[in-house]
Amino acid sequence: MLKAQSNAAMRCFGMDTISLAGPLEAKLEAMKNAGFTQVMLKANDLVGHPGGLNAAVQAVRDSGLRGTGFQVLRDFEGLSGHLHHYKVDIAKSMLEMCSALGCKVLLACSSTSAHATGDVDQLAKDLRKLAMLALPLGIKIAYEALSWGRHVNEFPAAWDVVSRADCPNLGLGIDSYHIFATETSLDELDYVDPSRIFLVQLADFMWQEVKTPEERMATARTFRVFPGEGVHTPQLVELVLKLDALGYSGDYSFEVFNDDYLQMPLPMVADRARRSALWLAEDVLRLSVPLPNQMRLRTGPA
Template identity: 60%
Template sequence: MNLSNFGMDTVTLAGPLEAKLRASKAAGFSQLMLWAKDLAQHPAGLADAVRLVRASGVRVTGIQVMRDYEGLDGALHDYKLDIARQMLLVCKAVGSPLLMVCSSTSAHATGDMEHIVRDLAKLANLAVPLGVKVGYEALSWGRHVNQYQQSWEAVERAGHANLGIVLDSFHMLANRADFTELDDIPAHKIALVQLSDFMWREVRTAEERLETARHLRVFPGEGSHAKELSNMLRRLDHNGYRGDFSFEVFNDDYLQFTPEVVAQRAHRSAKWVTDQVLRRRVTVLQATAGHPEMA
C-alpha cells in the first residue's frame, strides 16, 4: 500500500476542474474520482473537460454516481436505464474504469433481491463492451439496501465478473457495521474503497446522518473512529485487497479553502492510513520473532 493506491474525490475540493486536477497532482496523488457533473458543467463543455482530464496525466479512479437505478419497473426502469447508458458513455470518453451505483432511495423501487440482482447484472452487461466495471455501494439511508452485507449479497448473487462492491467507510461507521464480515468478501470483488470519518461517535437520527454525510465528513485520522477504521483497513489488507482508495469527504469547511490546502490534508490522511496497516505488520513480525510456530 503506497500513495499510488490513493486518490482525491472532486467533491472534496473547491474550484474549477482545472484547479482540482492541478492540486491533486501537486499533492502527489496520481488518481482522481470524478463526478459526472464535473465534466458536464465544465464551462467549455464536456468534450473540452474530457481533453483536460486526459491531458493532465491524472488517472480517473471512477465516475460518480448512478442513483436510484435498481428495483424499478416499466417507464421508470427504462428511463434509468437510458441514464445509465449515457453515464457509461461518459466513463468511456474520460477513460474511467468504474461507474459507481449507490443503492436506491426511491419509494418506487422494490426491495425484492432477485429484481435488484437482475438490474445490476443488466447494467454490468451493458458496461462490458465499453471496458467499464460497475461498482455497487450501500448507502446507509438506502431504502432496501443499506448495509454493506446486503450490497455484497446482491453482487455475489449476480455472479457477474463485471460487477463488484464499493465499500464506503462513512456508511459503515454510521451503521456501526460489523467489520468481521469483510472477511467473507473476496478481494477481487471489491471495486473500490471510499474513505472518510466524522467527528462524533454516532449519528442518532436520520436527519443528523444526512447532514453529517453531505456536509461534515473529515479525513481518516481526523475523526472519532480511528480504532474502527484501523480494524477495517487491516482486515482489507490481510484479505488481499490491493485496489484503490478514494477520499470521499463531503465537508463544507474544506470548500472554503484552496484545493491545495485540502489536498495536503488528504496527503497526511493517506500516510495515516498506511501507518495503520504497516504498524500492524511490524507488531506481528515482532510478536512472532523467534517463534516460527507463530509465523
C-alpha cells in the same frame, strides 16, 4: 496520489473532486501538486465544465491523473415500467462519460426511491443488466450500500445482491462512512470475495453516532473529514488492515464531503488529504517505497 507496493499488492490512495472548490483544472492541479496521481471524478465535473464535456475530458487527460472511477448512478435498481427504462437511459449516459474519461469503475449507490421494490432477485436482475451494459466498455460496476438506502443500507446486503447477480464486472463499493454510520460489523467482510471489491472510499466524521437516516445523510453530504481527522480512527484502521489481510489490492479514494473545506484554498485541503495518505501508508499499512514529489515513507515499522 500516494502509491506503494507491499506483498506484491499495489496500494493506491487518491482524492475525490468533491472535496475541493473551484474549476476542474484547479482541482486537478492541486491534487497533482500534493503528490497524488489519481482522482475520483463525478458527473458534474464534466457536464458543469464551461467548455463542455470534451474540454473536461481533455483537462483530465492533460493533468496526467488516472481516473480512479466515476460517480454516481443513483436509484437504478428495483424500478419497473417507464421508471426502469428512464434509468437505463441515464445509466447509458453515465457509462459513456465514464468511458470517455478512461475510468474503469462506475459507482452505483443503493436505491433510496420509494418506488423501488425490495425483492432481492429483482435488484440482482437489474444490476446484472447494468453490468452487461458496462461489459463492452470494459467498465466495472461498484455497488455501494448507502446507509440511508431504502432496502439495501449495509454492505452485507449489497454483497447478497451482487452475489445473486453473478456477473464478473459487478462488485462492491465499500465506503467507510456508511459502515461507521450503521455500525456494521467488519467481521462481515470475511464473507466477501476481496476480488469483487472494486473500490474502497475512506472518510471519517466528528461524532460517534448518526442515529437517523436524515442525520446520516446530512453528515455524509456536509461534514465528513479525512482519515485520521475524526473520532472513528480505530475503526478506520481496523477496516484498512482487515481489507489488507483479506488481500484487497484495489484503489482507495478519499470521499470527503465537507462544507468547510469548500471555503478553504485548494492547496490547504489537498495537503490535509496528503497527510492522511502518508499516515495510512506509514503508520497503518507500513509501506516503504519512495513516492512522487518527495512523498517518501519510512523504511519498516516505526
